[in-house]
Amino acid sequence: MQTRMNNQNTELMEIFVGMSQVTRCCRQDVAFCEGVTFHQFMILDAIAIKKEMQISELHKLLAVEKSTTTRLVNPLIQKGLLKREKAQHDSRAATLILTADGKKIHQKVSLCLAGFFQKVTQNIPQDKKPQILEAIRIFIGAIKNSAADYSCCKSRV
Amino acid sequence: MQTRMNNQNTELMEIFVGMSQVTRCCRQDVAFCEGVTFHQFMILDAIAIKKEMQISELHKLLAVEKSTTTRLVNPLIQKGLLKREKAQHDSRAATLILTADGKKIHQKVSLCLAGFFQKVTQNIPQDKKPQILEAIRIFIGAIKNSAADYSCCKSRV
């Protein structure tokens, strides 16, 4: 009986396993820097870039259920890193912005992360770097497109 | 005040966010096929390939603490998909092998997964496929190398 997948799928499986291993840090409960988890930094960073953001936008970014978003955001508000205001256009919605403290912490964690990113960069051949990053973007996009139809990876909205 | 990372790090951050999003399926508690979660399939598949495996080898594969491995493996034994035997060379160690049922389920889930993988494959340009997969392998390797020194992503042993 054939219990193995074909080579091509074995290759893909190995890549998924690898991705699962290296993204473990992203879902680790322990704060990796300045008392902020990776998930929380994702929120801070997204808001730093967009200046302000609604909670509904975060669901997609974090790929979690909306109640989970609330619970990830709350501690950041309690720590005074985020401030929430009513959105002008829609009084149901909450707009999140960084406080001064939030900006400071975001910067500190960015530095901490920069050290890690630098190490990663040092471990890939410099001449191939743009192609490698582009390849990963393509791959991630491919998974997102495929996942929509598959319950195993259905994208949450 | 500069709260943004430089472009290069922003690029990497986006990639980590993307990876975090698409690997969500790998840690979803819900079984995606045949009552088996992705994590559990990782175990079945690894054993299918190596024929037999010790629990200690699984810690690294799954990148989890050893007690977690025990708890991931147990339900598979209870469902009769895995059998454990004492290792010959070391009577402390447990050797895991697939049962007939385990092989059957492994194959079924493989098929289910193959459908997903096929969709992914269809979403990447065929001529670039080998380079893309290779690029990802390099990237994953780079992260693993870097992570060793960084508490944020320290590899568990």
Add this chain to the structure above:
DNA sequence: TTTGCATGGTTGTATAATACAACTATATTT
């Protein structure tokens, strides 16, 4: 050979992440 340390694994306990369902309040459509 005995003593002490290392290794493979399990179990107790606690916590974090997370989903789902039910709910409130506001918008939008009919």
Add this chain to the structure above:
DNA sequence: AAATATAGTTGTATTATACAACCATGCAAA
């Protein structure tokens, strides 16, 4: 005005997971 949809929160339950303590066996050094 009524029905439906959307933004967000809270109650509740479950899963994943770690850490520490533990047992048993193996190995190395005294």
